[in-house]
Amino acid sequence: MSPFVDKLSAVSARNNSFVCVGLDPDPDRFPDHLKASDDAIFEFNRAIIEQTSDLVCAYKLNLAFYEVSGPRGLESMEKTLKLIPDEVVVIADAKRGDLGNSARMYAQALFEYFGFDGATVNPYQGRDAVQPFLDYQDKGVFVLCLTSNASARDIQDLTVNGHPLYMEIASAVRSWNTNGNAGLVVGATNAESLSDIRSVAPDMPLLVPGIGAQGGDLAAVMQAGPDQEGGGLLINSSRGIIHASSEPDFAEVARAAAITLRDEINALRG
């Protein structure tokens, strides 16, 4: 197993959790007392991490939520990353994809500069856009396969070689996975396709967004999603946890929401 998969398995077992919390802070939903802070995003994240880090296997940071504030946003992200306990997996949801030289720099930014454990990447440019990420053998690389947005199927469902494009992507990633550190992104809103994807990727970790606000079907995800050992799943919720409340007790409410999701998931485990 890759060091990434080892780390994921260890923290999943330790915290008895498949929950990945999306640290995608929306300042419009912050409680009023935080709005006056010099670095409200960081203060918000700190409170969430303090209340949830014993309940999760991973945090996922969507970089759009930090880049929108320019260099200061990246500073907030950098400070946030330093707070996350070492044993918890941290994923850069950056969906980068570029040709070799540029992809190497994106990978360097995410894995070396910021120190993420894993990252999401886009497969549209083919193997050499993904390989520089996979070359970091101790890191996890989640390739977009079947995403959770409404129009995902515009492109991902096109028929190629007698099956949907997302199945072609899943097979391609399996063939690229010589370091054992690749995973796939499969939206919970497409749970009916999960078992097909799992069949060609029996041992890759799956990052599953789309639970909660996006309406994914948790029972179907737990039916089809686990790997042969019953693990290999990161089930992400962002707004449904971190913005469950905009009141001063938002972090405690987030904790309660994370417990609820963790327990719902665990009740559905085989």
Add this chain to the structure above:
Amino acid sequence: MSPFVDKLSAVSARNNSFVCVGLDPDPDRFPDHLKASDDAIFEFNRAIIEQTSDLVCAYKLNLAFYEVSGPRGLESMEKTLKLIPDEVVVIADAKRGDLGNSARMYAQALFEYFGFDGATVNPYQGRDAVQPFLDYQDKGVFVLCLTSNASARDIQDLTVNGHPLYMEIASAVRSWNTNGNAGLVVGATNAESLSDIRSVAPDMPLLVPGIGAQGGDLAAVMQAGPDQEGGGLLINSSRGIIHASSEPDFAEVARAAAITLRDEINALRG
């Protein structure tokens, strides 16, 4: 015409140029005297811009080259953007692609925070990953179609509906282009496919990387690439211009390389 296409046409005419210079600075190739600078990336870009802004229609900044230095890299980018003359088009080569809410934030970061005139985006997540960019009616949105990397055809050449996926993407983008501000990225290394793409996108601007270091065929690009008015092309060169020399006179050498490329292109115009 969209304000973006107007701006591109105006600067192309003014500078008699289809040249887009890629500001993708590689510090390993900087001349020694810059290496001691507090912000060598900015100083490098400043020299290049001073020597080339009258020769180009656009600059294109690949964000990987800035993000690799974290928040400071974005500061260098921000300072660089302020130096570029207003009449020159500036494109964020960010290749972002994410679902609605996140795509909106990426678009806000690039178009509002940093003030780019245009951006590259990835089509794999379908229309709702592209639409938030297109919603900025005065900005240009270049969707990856057929890219210039060696393994682009791993995915982009898969057959769907009887033609390659990149043709399906070109047709999809045409249907999404209700604001007239969409364009396509087509690598010069795939010049033989350019006329097919141009046939379904007769009036969209094409951003064409892959000239120079990547070995694209300029004559073939100029044969098939121009729109009905003989324009609508941004031909990008990065390393071939900005890193033509690592000596103290690198910026003058870059100017000479930009003139050479501009003139080669113009000699091939119909």
